[in-house]
Amino acid sequence: MNPFLVVKNLTLGLTYNRVPLVEKVSFEVKKGEVLGVLGESGSGKTLTGFSLLRLFPPGISYYSGEVWIDGLSLYSLEEKDLFRIRGKKIAIILQDPLSSLNPVLSVKEQLEEVLKAHRPDLTKKERFDKMLNLLKEVGISDPEIRLKSYPHQLSGGLRQRIMIAIALAGDPEILVADEPTTAIDPTLQIQVLNLLKRLNRERGLTIVFISHDLGVIRWIAHRVAVFYAGEIVELAPVERLFLTPLHPYTQALINSYPKEGKFKVDLKGGVVELSKKPEGCYYQLRCDHPCDKAKSYHPQLLEVASQHWVRCFRYE
Amino acid sequence: MNKPVLEIKNIWKTYHVKVLGGLKSYEVVALRGISLKIEKGEVLGILGESGCGKSTLAKIALGLETPDKGEVFWFGKSLKNLNGNTYKALRAKVQAVLQDPYSSLNPRYKIKDVLLEPYFINISPDKKEGLSKAQELLNQVGLDISVLEKYPHELSGGQRQRVALARALMVNPELLVLDEPTSALDVTIQAQILELMKTLKERYQLSYLLISHSLPVVFYLADWIGVIYLGTLVELCHKSSFKRLKHHPYTELLIRSYLDPFAPSQIFPEIEVELNPPISDGCVFLDRCPVKTKDCYKTNPSLVKKTDLQYIACFNV
Numbered sequence A: 001m002n003p004f005l006v007v008k009n010l011t012l013g014l015t016y017n018r019v020p021l022v023e024k025v026s027f028e029v030k031k032g033e034v035l036g037v038l039g040e041s042g043s044g045k046t047l048t049g050f051s052l053l054r055l056f057p058p059g060i061s062y063y064s065g066e067v068w069i070d071g072l073s074l075y076s077l078e079e080k081d082l083f084r085i086r087g088k089k090i091a092i093i094l095q096d097p098l099s100s101l102n103p104v105l106s107v108k109e110q111l112e113e114v115l116k117a118h119r120p121d122l123t124k125k126e127r128f129d130k131m132l133n134l135l136k137e138v139g140i141s142d143p144e145i146r147l148k149s150y151p152h153q154l155s156g157g158l159r160q161r162i163m164i165a166i167a168l169a170g171d172p173e174i175l176v177a178d179e180p181t182t183a184i185d186p187t188l189q190i191q192v193l194n195l196l197k198r199l200n201r202e203r204g205l206t207i208v209f210i211s212h213d214l215g216v217i218r219w220i221a222h223r224v225a226v227f228y229a230g231e232i233v234e235l236a237p238v239e240r241l242f243l244t245p246l247h248p249y250t251q252a253l254i255n256s257y258p259k260e261g262k263f264k265v266d267l268k269g270g271v272v273e274l275s276k277k278p279e280g281c282y283y284q285l286r287c288d289h290p291c292d293k294a295k296s297y298h299p300q301l302l303e304v305a306s307q308h309w310v311r312c313f314r315y316e
Numbered sequence B: 001m002n003k004p005v006l007e008i009k010n011i012w013k014t015y016h017v018k019v020l021g022g023l024k025s026y027e028v029v030a031l032r033g034i035s036l037k038i039e040k041g042e043v044l045g046i047l048g049e050s051g052c053g054k055s056t057l058a059k060i061a062l063g064l065e066t067p068d069k070g071e072v073f074w075f076g077k078s079l080k081n082l083n084g085n086t087y088k089a090l091r092a093k094v095q096a097v098l099q100d101p102y103s104s105l106n107p108r109y110k111i112k113d114v115l116l117e118p119y120f121i122n123i124s125p126d127k128k129e130g131l132s133k134a135q136e137l138l139n140q141v142g143l144d145i146s147v148l149e150k151y152p153h154e155l156s157g158g159q160r161q162r163v164a165l166a167r168a169l170m171v172n173p174e175l176l177v178l179d180e181p182t183s184a185l186d187v188t189i190q191a192q193i194l195e196l197m198k199t200l201k202e203r204y205q206l207s208y209l210l211i212s213h214s215l216p217v218v219f220y221l222a223d224w225i226g227v228i229y230l231g232t233l234v235e236l237c238h239k240s241s242f243k244r245l246k247h248h249p250y251t252e253l254l255i256r257s258y259l260d261p262f263a264p265s266q267i268f269p270e271i272e273v274e275l276n277p278p279i280s281d282g283c284v285f286l287d288r289c290p291v292k293t294k295d296c297y298k299t300n301p302s303l304v305k306k307t308d309l310q311y312i313a314c315f316n317v
């Protein structure tokens, strides 16, 4: 089967001085697959997520590379044709539902707005039914009452469900979820994750799931991409990645996770400054056993075992 | 006996939030009658979901917000009737390290000035002594003294969080209020900071009020673990017996919901509970409680001592 989402050498960065923040990122996601994205703060996960919808925060622009969604080349489309993809093929949900929902509009008004844009063909009655169905689909048992609510009247878990309902309004086939459960408590997190899992199973919804939380990624993802300093440094099926991490950064990430109330400390600290990346391997300054080649050469992402890709000279 | 480093008694706090340019407003009850205390050398870890009132509690403990009702005591003295000089002396003993290490450091100050400012105000105007103290502390938090000449934006998140710790220590505090001190950090750096906080606590006999939504973080540092749900302290339990005791229904749910990345995949939890916002007069946890009974609809249970090591607010535990 052809991959549903193909990202090829995607590069983007600061507009004013052309410093790349996300560099030559390539990966593929099959229909119905959940790709987990791990990586440290500032490594480019969110920027990559947004760029899958051809969206950029102020000051950031696209440099080069391709994104193919279901056979359509996102960056070859005319600006005016983007509406055919955004919200319909691919949608995004974010960390903080309170700041993405409009506080002065009811749930009904917000859903209505989105539905009018995506489905102008629906009559008023059809639209109302669709709204009720969407809320039921995200597990809200009393949709009529919830439609009248305002965001601040809802619990964190309900708000996140409303966000997901809004994202699903255009019947997208792929969902980018950027830390959608970081702001809610673990008990609500489980429910939102269960919901996404169900949508993945029942609707065949393809998901790109960004998170810091190893537990969450282990639980929801089929395959995982690990970002470091704007690049993918490792890509593998989830079990493999957790059991036999290969890249020194992934190993540090997994080893420093608390086990039985203890943390193993990886002493070489410090986030890499994306505008001052070293020559050669970007991880060399934090690497536990840096190799000689790392000073002058940049490692490539290579498939070193079946489906297991890593960017490190140790495995070449 | 020594007085508790921090004691807060029956604190209530409501925010009035205006929307639609002030035409409409609604109330958010952030804290509902919370009481707790921290003894010297002790760490109280507070767990709770986002928006449950944790940061409000931190601000009130720091004296940065005034409660609507209730009282805060530092070293046995009520903040209500402190005179200016006593307040200033005690203020230095109670320091904060907050979530975002970037916004809590003045971007126009070099690290040198970030560290010296509180020292000049609270300890002494002697620059030489101040600098030598700053160097000693940077050394202890694992930073090179060359950072003294840098600006906050030139440091990484983990380095900035170390500077924030060093700054708090410049004035010889006895209590640190830590509001999500590691949640903005990568897990590899988080582990370093937690380790450091443990060492510093032992070295200086510090007390911490540690706020976090991460069970492993709280478990690593705390002596006592408090759980807040919608502005109410629903449980307080000593770490030594946390694993073997039965807990408040919300705590139980929190424990079961923790996703352990190293557990075999078949034992990941399937949890389904009702999802309603709070509206009732009864127990704050009523709508989501899997074991509620008739009594729970009438009043909100208060925190009751079960043993020397555990307090719970629930009619049915």
Ligand SMILES: Nc1ncnc2c1ncn2[C@@H]1O[C@H](COP(=O)(O)OP(=O)(O)OP(=O)(O)O)[C@@H](O)[C@H]1O
Binding pocket: A014, A021, A039, A040, A041, A042, A043, A044, A045, A046, A047, A048, A057, A058, A059, A060, A212, A274
């Ligand atoms: N609008 C912007 N202007 C300038 N730099 C930016 C902007 N947005 C992001 N960056 C920079 O781009 C890099 C990648 O940011 P991104 O938000 O993608 O990180 P992330 O991996 O999602 O991190 P986190 O885990 O903290 O959310 C960071 O160095 C960040 O400082």
Ligand SMILES: Nc1ncnc2c1ncn2[C@@H]1O[C@H](COP(=O)(O)OP(=O)(O)O)[C@@H](O)[C@H]1O
Binding pocket: B015, B016, B017, B028, B029, B030, B048, B049, B050, B051, B052, B053, B054, B055, B056, B057
């Ligand atoms: N200055 C403020 N104005 C209005 N509402 C506030 C303010 N600060 C906090 N709140 C509200 O009070 C509640 C508790 O907030 P907070 O203590 O920040 O929660 P936490 O730290 O547990 O995430 C939230 O609903 C929040 O939106």
Ligand code: SF4
Binding pocket: A248, A249, A281, A282, A283, A284, A287, A288, A289, A290, A291, A292, A294, A299, A311, A312, A313, A314
């Ligand atoms: S390429 Fe060399 S320096 Fe870079 S991560 Fe691998 S071993 Fe370390």
Ligand code: SF4
Binding pocket: B249, B250, B283, B284, B285, B286, B289, B290, B291, B292, B293, B296, B301, B313, B314, B315, B316, B317
């Ligand atoms: S008092 Fe009742 S509703 Fe509240 S937590 Fe206990 S059993 Fe549940």
Ligand SMILES: [Mg+2]
Binding pocket: A045, A046, A047, A178
């Ligand atoms: Mg991000």
Ligand SMILES: [Mg+2]
Binding pocket: B051, B054, B055
């Ligand atoms: Mg907070």
